[in-house]
Amino acid sequence: MKIIVSGGGTGGHIYPALTLIRTLEKKVDRLEVLYVGTHAGLEADIIPKEGIPFATVDLQGFKRSLSPENILRAARAIKGVGKAMGIVKKFQPDVVIGTGGYVCGPVLMAAGLLGIPSLIQEQNVIPGITNKILAKFVDRIATGYQEASKHFPAGKVEFTGNPIRAEVMAPRQEGDYEAFDLLPGRKTILVSGGSRGARSINRAMVDVLKHYAGRRDVQILHATGKGEYEDIMSRLRAAGVDLEKACNLQVVPYLYNMPQAMSIADLAVFRAGATGLAELTAKGIPAILIPYPYAAENHQEHNARAVEKAGAARVILNKDISPELLIETIDDLLEDQGTLRKMAAASRSLGRPQAADTIAEMILELARNRQ
Template sequence: MNIIVSGGGTGGHIYPAITIIRTIQEKYPDAKFLYVGTKRGLEADIIPKEGLPLATVDIQGFERHLTPDNLRRAGKAMMGVAKAAKIVRDFHPDAVIGTGGYVCGPILLAASLLHVPTLIQEQNVVPGITNKILAKFVTRIAAGTEEAKKHFPAGKVVFTGNPIRREVMSARREESAAAFGFDPARKTVLISGGSRGARSINRAMIDVLVQAARQPEVQYLHVTGKQEYEDVMARLEAAGLDLAQTKHIQVRPYLYDMPKAMAMADLAVFRAGATGLAELTARGIPAILVPYPYAAENHQEHNARALEAAGAARMILNKDLTSERLGAVLTELLSDDDKLMAMAEASRSMGRPEAAADIAEMVLDLASHR
């Protein structure tokens, strides 16, 4: 069985794709995979390290208004479709999967036109333009949220949830706390703006951490992102916070084992990317969400509002984020166990830890009818 998987640009498109691949491999060890991405995206670095073959298509997203550069990109898109068609013909896939990013457009369109079964996995509440267009051509659509279903043809779409890494569910609180030198009996707050960090969250956390230094009953693990780390450390030092003397507060540039951090978290301060939210809800972690304001289609705000409406999270818009506002919400939630527990239950009710397995079954079913 041959399967093409395409997803590019950000980890939010790539890691769900890898999770689906690994899940299919468990069910069908002889399956052969080809990952299709771009040379510019993170996939060019991540996919070879995963031991997966990578083919690339040269394509870029269009700007939202008419520009001369868009004409050049349109030409590349046409060439991209032609190259994608050659990739499909040469690999002879039984199914093609797309997890998001502009590169999915040419490869899934080419596969559909060549009558290969296709599936897109839509992670966000509001789909991007690429998946809205592809919905007219693909065979099936796996929606990460119930809200997303209304944007797609009813006969094609199935609510599966978003795929998450197996380690997210297997990590245990006591072992994870010990790995960070934390006390598993104390409440723990996990702060992360994603792999690249979020300056607005990092800046707002400075005064919050200074205040938290005097309250050792709550532990804080703040992941700044590599590019932001030195600035955050300098600001904390200028504010008089000596992290060597505050063992209940840790500031890290990056975490290679986020599942362990989540396993010990009682509350999270996060952006609102679909993959991060899928992992938080799978574990039932209440969250304070600060959506990235420049995400395509403003999808992070829509994602955050869905969790807030369900009672699983509180949202603070990026423009409204201050140390005072963030500190007040943290204090409110951490001082009210009943409220925090209700949020955890609401979060857990939205989680779909079995999503990867369900999507894998859909793909195998499509491939079997090739």
Template sequence: MNIIVSGGGTGGHIYPAITIIRTIQQKVPDAKFLYVGTKRGLEADIIPKEGLPFTTVDIQGFERHLTADNILRAGRAMVGVAKATRIVHSFKPDVVIGTGGYVCGPILLAASLMHIPTLIQEQNVVPGITNKILSKFVTKIAAGTEEAMKHFPADKVVFTGNPIRSEVLSAQREQGAAAFGLDPKKLTVLISGGSRGARAINLAMIGVLKNAAPHPEVQFLHVTGKRGYQGVLDGLKQAGVDLASCPQLLVKPYLYNMPQAMAVADLAIFRAGATGLAELTARGIPAILIPYPYAAENHQEHNARALEEAGAARMILDRDLTPERLSSVLTELLSEPDKLRAMAKASRAMGRPQAASDIADLVLAIAKK
């Protein structure tokens, strides 16, 4: 069986694709894959390291108004569609999967026009423009949230949840605590603004950690992102916080073992990307969510609002984020165990730990047809 997978630009499109590939490989060990991305996206670095065959199509998204650059991008898009057609014709896939990003457009469109089964995996509550257009052509859509289903043709969309890495579920609290030198018996707050960090969250956390320094009963694991790490260290120093004398305050630039960090977390402070939320809900971790305000279609706010309405999270908009506001919400949740337990229960109810397997089964079902 030959399978093309396409998704690019951000980790939120790439890592779900990798998870789907690994799950299909468990079910069909002799399946052959070709990953199609762009030269500019993170996939150009990540996918070859995963040992997967990789090729590129040169395409970029369009700006919202007419510009000279848009005309150049339109020209590249036409060339990209032609190359995508050649890739599909040469590889002869039994099925094509798209997990998001502009690069999915030409690949899934070419495959659909050649009557090859196709599937979109939509992670967000509100789909992007590419997937909305592709939904008219593809065979099936695997929706990461129930709220997203209303944006797609009813006869094509299936609610599966978003795929998550198996190690997110298998990581144990004691192992996670040992990996970071934390106490597994203490309440632990995990803070992350994504792989590149989030400046607004980092700035607010300086004040939060200053307030937390005299209170060793709660542990904080703050992942700043590599670009924000030194700024946070400098800010804490200026605030009079000596991290060496506060072992309960752990500040890291980046984590390669995020599943272990999640295993020890009782509460998370996160952006509201779909992949991160899928992992939090699979483990039943309550969260304070600060949506990235410039995400396409404002999808992060919609993602966060869905969790808040379900009782699994509290949301603070980026424009309203201050150390005082974040400290207030933290204090409220950490001082009320019953409220935190109720949020954890609501979070777990939203989780779809079997999503990757369900998506893989859906892919294999349409491939057989």
């Protein structure tokens, strides 16, 4: 079986694609994969390191305002469709899969024009413009949220949940706390603004960390993002926070073993990207969500509100974040264990740990129908 997978720009599009590829590898004896992205996107770094053949289409997304630059980008888009046609014709896939980002457009359109079955995976509550357009061309659509399904043709769409890495579901191990120099028996708060960090969250966390420093019942693991780490460490020193003396605070630039960190988390402070939320809910972790305000179509707030509506999270808008509000919200949840347990149960009810298997079966069905 041969597949083309396309998704790029952010980890939120790339990692679900990788999860689907790894899931299909377990189900298919001989799977040939070609990943199509852009040379400038994050995928150009990640995909070759995964040992997956990689091809590029020169393409840029359009600016939201009228500008001469958009004319140049439109010309590149037309050229990109031509190159994508060449890639698809040469590889001759059985199915083409898109997981988001503007690079999917020409690749999936080429598949449609060539009569090759295709599927898109929409991660967010509010679909991006690329996937809304592609819905007319593709055969199947897998949505990460039930609320997203109403934006697509009923005969094509299926609510599956978002695919997550298998290691996310690994049970807690004896050494998981020790891996982060933390202790079992304390309520553990996991804080992350995503792989690049979130300045608003990080700066509010300086006073939050100071407030909880030295507590014996609470501990915090805070990933700042590599670009923010030195600034936050400087601010902590200026605030008089001694991380070594506190013993219950761990501040790191990046968590390479996020699934292991999630295994010990009792509460998370996160942005509201689709992949992060899929992993939190699969683990049943209550959350304080601070949506990134500049995401396309404000989709992070819509994601966060869906989780909040289910009773699994509290939402603080980025414009409202402050150390005082964050401390108040954390204290409120930690002091009310009944509410925290209900939020954990609600989170778990939203989780779709089987999503990758479900979507993989949809892909295999498309391949079988073509044959």
